[in-house]
Amino acid sequence: QKEVEQNSGPLSVPEGAIASLNCTYSDRGSQSFFWYRQYSGKSPELIMFIYSNGDKEDGRFTAQLNKASQYVSLLIRDSQPSDSATYLCAIGGDGNKLVFGAGTILRVKS
Amino acid sequence: NAGVTQTPKFRILKIGQSMTLQCTQDMNHNYMYWYRQDPGMGLKLIYYSVGAGITDKGEVPNGYNVSRSTTEDFPLRLELAAPSQTSVYFCATGTGVSSGANVLTFGAGSRLTVL
Numbered sequence: 300q301k302e303v304e305q306n307s308g309p310l311s312v313p314e315g316a317i318a319s320l321n322c323t324y325s326d327r328g329s330q331s332f333f334w335y336r337q338y339s340g341k342s343p344e345l346i347m348f349i350y351s352n353g354d355k356e357d358g359r360f361t362a363q364l365n366k367a368s369q370y371v372s373l374l375i376r377d378s379q380p381s382d383s384a385t386y387l388c389a390i391g392g393d394g395n396k397l398v399f400g401a402g403t404i405l406r407v408k409s
Numbered sequence: 410n411a412g413v414t415q416t417p418k419f420r421i422l423k424i425g426q427s428m429t430l431q432c433t434q435d436m437n438h439n440y441m442y443w444y445r446q447d448p449g450m451g452l453k454l455i456y457y458s459v460g461a462g463i464t465d466k467g468e469v470p471n472g473y474n475v476s477r478s479t480t481e482d483f484p485l486r487l488e489l490a491a492p493s494q495t496s497v498y499f500c501a502t503g504t505g506v507s508s509g510a511n512v513l514t515f516g517a518g519s520r521l522t523v524l
Binding site: 303305307331333341342343344345348350387389391395396397398399400401402 | 442451509514
């Protein structure tokens with residue numbers, strides 16, 4: 300059974316700071332890695348995804364992969380109060396299935 | 410373009426009752442999924458489908474059934490509801506890895522309480 304682990308948090312950062320979120324995964328053969336954001340009472344929405352061949356930057360968000368240590372990071376620069384949410388890490392699995400972590404709660408304080 | 414539509418949004422059931430959660434999509438995606446999310450927990454896969462007429466069990470299928478007669482619809486049936494099925498249910502569609510990465514799009518969710 301593939302596993303994805305995340306620190307539940309909450310992670311608290313001041314407005315304007317960099318928020319760093321991490322998740323570890325068990326399947327060394329994983330090829331795709333996803334970050335979803337979920338506001339309280341809402342459904343998850345995709346922030347970005349990366350493949351096993353490299354990192355990606357999209358605006359204030361950067362996803363990084365460390366294959367040797369089997370963890371994925373999401374950096375949020377210039378954090379805003381509107382970034383306060385639960386961040387779900389997901390790993391692409393067998394048969395087009397995604398395996399999700401439990402999520403990390405991020406709180407950005409103004 | 411509505412994306413993924415789930416009904417009902419809220420429902421209270423008594424123990425032993427049955428019901429169907431509806432999910433319909435207009436994204437023309439072959440892949441569809443049902444997840445449940447318990448408080449403070451991640452998403453657990455109940456059932457999924459890779460196309461009309463094809464379904465398969467996920468991680469937590471017990472107590473549920475699905476069908477996929479069309480590309481658009483993927484209803485989830487709860488038989489003999491139990492308190493352990495109290496959860497938020499999300500339906501999602503996926504683009505499939507043939508497009509690069511299997512990006513999921515979620516419906517708004519259905520909050521079910523079994524008393």
